Amino acid sequence: MKLYYTDWSPYVRKVRIAAIERGLHSSIELVPATIGFAEGTLKTTNSELTTLNPSGRIPTLITDEENVIFDSTVIIHFLDGIGDVNPIIPSDYDKRIKALRLNALVDEVIDAMRHLSFEGRRPKEFRLPDYIDALNAKVLRGLSILEDESSEFESPSGDIDIGIISVGCLMQSIKIRHANSIFNRERKNLDSWADELFLRESMEKTKPPLT
Incomplete structure (x- = not known):
């Protein structure tokens, strides 16, 4: 492949x-x-x-x-569908919906950050301040929900699903590539959980670059 x-x-x-x-x-x-x-x-x-x-x-x-x-x-x-290791998208219906819902929430946050990047490519005089404000608010709302729900996340040391993977990717991207942005503020429960997730071999091997 x-x-x-x-x-x-x-x-x-x-x-x-x-x-x-x-x-x-x-x-x-x-x-x-x-x-x-x-x-x-x-x-x-x-x-x-x-x-x-x-x-x-x-x-x-x-x-x-x-x-x-x-x-x-x-x-x-x-x-x-390849092999017999536990699937990343859970087979159990309730767990699958929970994981896919979390994945969808993170995707919305990542997409908002992606569009902020697009706005940054425009000449300054053509940028849309109201749109930028709306995107920033969308990202912050999503991160607030993740902080509120992080106490219910699965343990980072056990089997992980697509929702957990998505949250980990988002949080490490913010900490590494957006360290000086308004998005990188303290979220005690979420940060503690994410720091443990970052220690997994799969996270270490795919850690994003600084730039």
Whole structure:
């Protein structure tokens, strides 16, 4: 299998962590991706990736049968069908809904941060202050919910699911890549839980770069 990736994408990281947790990482070749925007602009660029995935987004997985799969949740669902290790998307209905709901919440936060990055690429005179304020508020609301619910999260030392993986990717991305932003404020329960999660081998091996 081939996975188009960048080492800073939290969406890619979710897939890589899932693969490590399920013992599949050695079966996946990592292919550096040229993603959709020219440096420092919003101008779309063409690449090998855009011929495979029209959105030009990562992660994009090429299976051994040369099928193209995209979206991190769909890819993880595909990986869950390989082997007999506990699935990352739980089989139990209640646990599955809980995990997917948490994953969806985190995805909304990550998408808001992604759009803030897009706004930062615009010339200053074309940025939309009200939109930026709304995105910032959306991220902070999501993080507040995660803090409130963190006492009910599964132990970071046991089996982890897609929701737990997503929260870990978000929190470490904030601490490493957004350390000086308004998002990196103290959240006692969530921080303590996340610090333990960061010690897992799958988290260590996929830790994002500083820049």
